[in-house]
Amino acid sequence: MALNVLALAQTRLGPIGQCQLIYISATQLKLIPRDGNLIKIGGQLYQIPAAGITITNASFGAAANSRIYFYASVSGGEVVLGAYTTAHTTDTTAGNVGTEIMSGDNTKSLVGMAYSNASGQFENSATRRLVRSWYNDPGVQFFNSVASSVSTTNTAWTELDAALRIQALGWAGEQFDVEFTCMCSNSGAGNTTYLMGWVDGGGFGQYGFMHAAANGYYTTISLPAGSIFGTDVVRTFSLAGQVGGGTGYFSNKMISGATLGR
Amino acid sequence: MIHYDLVQAIELIRPGAKFTLRGDDVSSLEWHDGNQTRPTDDEILSALQSLPKLVSPQDLMAQITEDDAALIQAYIADKPKAWLLWCAFNTQKDAMLTTNERFKAGWFTLQAIIGDTRMSQIAQSLGITVNP
Numbered sequence: 001m002a003l004n005v006l007a008l009a010q011t012r013l014g015p016i017g018q019c020q021l022i023y024i025s026a027t028q029l030k031l032i033p034r035d036g037n038l039i040k041i042g043g044q045l046y047q048i049p050a051a052g053i054t055i056t057n058a059s060f061g062a063a064a065n066s067r068i069y070f071y072a073s074v075s076g077g078e079v080v081l082g083a084y085t086t087a088h089t090t091d092t093t094a095g096n097v098g099t100e101i102m103s104g105d106n107t108k109s110l111v112g113m114a115y116s117n118a119s120g121q122f123e124n125s126a127t128r129r130l131v132r133s134w135y136n137d138p139g140v141q142f143f144n145s146v147a148s149s150v151s152t153t154n155t156a157w158t159e160l161d162a163a164l165r166i167q168a169l170g171w172a173g174e175q176f177d178v179e180f181t182c183m184c185s186n187s188g189a190g191n192t193t194y195l196m197g198w199v200d201g202g203g204f205g206q207y208g209f210m211h212a213a214a215n216g217y218y219t220t221i222s223l224p225a226g227s228i229f230g231t232d233v234v235r236t237f238s239l240a241g242q243v244g245g246g247t248g249y250f251s252n253k254m255i256s257g258a259t260l261g262r
Numbered sequence: 263m264i265h266y267d268l269v270q271a272i273e274l275i276r277p278g279a280k281f282t283l284r285g286d287d288v289s290s291l292e293w294h295d296g297n298q299t300r301p302t303d304d305e306i307l308s309a310l311q312s313l314p315k316l317v318s319p320q321d322l323m324a325q326i327t328e329d330d331a332a333l334i335q336a337y338i339a340d341k342p343k344a345w346l347l348w349c350a351f352n353t354q355k356d357a358m359l360t361t362n363e364r365f366k367a368g369w370f371t372l373q374a375i376i377g378d379t380r381m382s383q384i385a386q387s388l389g390i391t392v393n394p
Contacts, residue, residue, distance in 0.1 A: 148265070149285065151265065151283045152282040153294075154280050154281070155280065
């Protein structure tokens with residue numbers, strides 16, 4: 001419901017957008033009140049019910065592998081949630097300046113986004129951070145480790161293990177830090193084994209390498225890196241390796257990282 | 263450690279080839295080599311069988327029967343070189359590679375003492391093949 005001027009004054013408002021879009025299950029997301037319960041839509045303030053507002057993937061027929069924006073709008077005086085593929089922009093209309101809205105429609109205020117999986121469902125796990133809130137988003141932490149061994153004689157970069165992949169959805173301009181770690185070895189003394197972060201199917205950051213002291217002597221290589229999400233996009237993190245000669249052995253592969261906020 | 267055995271098997275049948283193997287599943291083999299053809303799964307598994315294996319002295323000793331022991335004692339009684347080889351085997355603690363020349367020398371000496379049939383039985387029990 002909309003607030004009158006007196007009620008507005010009484011609330012001693014802080015920043016508007018007192019809500020957070022959270023993951024509930026593979027089929028449900030919810031907009032919940034956070035640090036208050038007000039959201040600005042079309043220049044007016046509205047209250048989000050204490051129980052929150054739930055949206056299901058079935059309610060809008062979520063397509064597979066798609067980026068979906070969630071906007072809050074008003075219907076019958078109540079705040080409702082809708083899912084759209086239309087991108088967002090910052091409103092410059094008097095009374096609503098600075099509110100993030102659906103492009104071309106300031107009756108819809110952005111509250112979050114998700115990237116659907118192959119089944120058209122929502123995901124939020126350490127290896128697949130695919131739901132984000134526009135307001136009160138704490139960022140996401142991601143992690144994956146796979147112990148199994150990979151061996152390669154390839155002298156060109158090759159992705160080591162698809163099972164190690166992490167997918168993280170980020171807002172345009174959001175920063176992230178990530179660390180790629182792996183135990184490396186080589187079949188021949190003096191041979192070089194290389195390791196590099198592999199993001200979105202290509203090399204990422206500086207590579208590392210080890211010279212084998214002897215067959216089977218392992219060295220742990222750890223590569224810190226970071227960048228930003230250029231657009232609202234899913235980035236895929238993995239590891240790649242190659243050798244200068246001999247057979248390179250890789251095991252205990254690990255990726256750990258976090259977004260630092262937009 | 264099947265992963266490393268598979269790598270050895272591939273390198274045995276396609277020396278110098280460029281490939282990537284992930285985990286213990288031979289079907290995950292990614293072939294990067296344009297000069298050599300990708301080996302079939304059967305070829306790799308066959309090569310796996312011919313890789314050198316490790317045999318522990320205790321496992322081998324456990325196969326020796328009283329009849330075998332009587333033949334061995336009689337044989338080494340007047341042959342110092344054979345006696346030395348038998349003593350070396352008895353004091354061996356680490357597992358032995360079936361391709362090691364010293365192991366093969368001992369194996370075929372033992373074969374000469376207790377006979378082909380018994381050694382075939384022992385080899386079968388240990389799951390190994392020893393080639394000259």
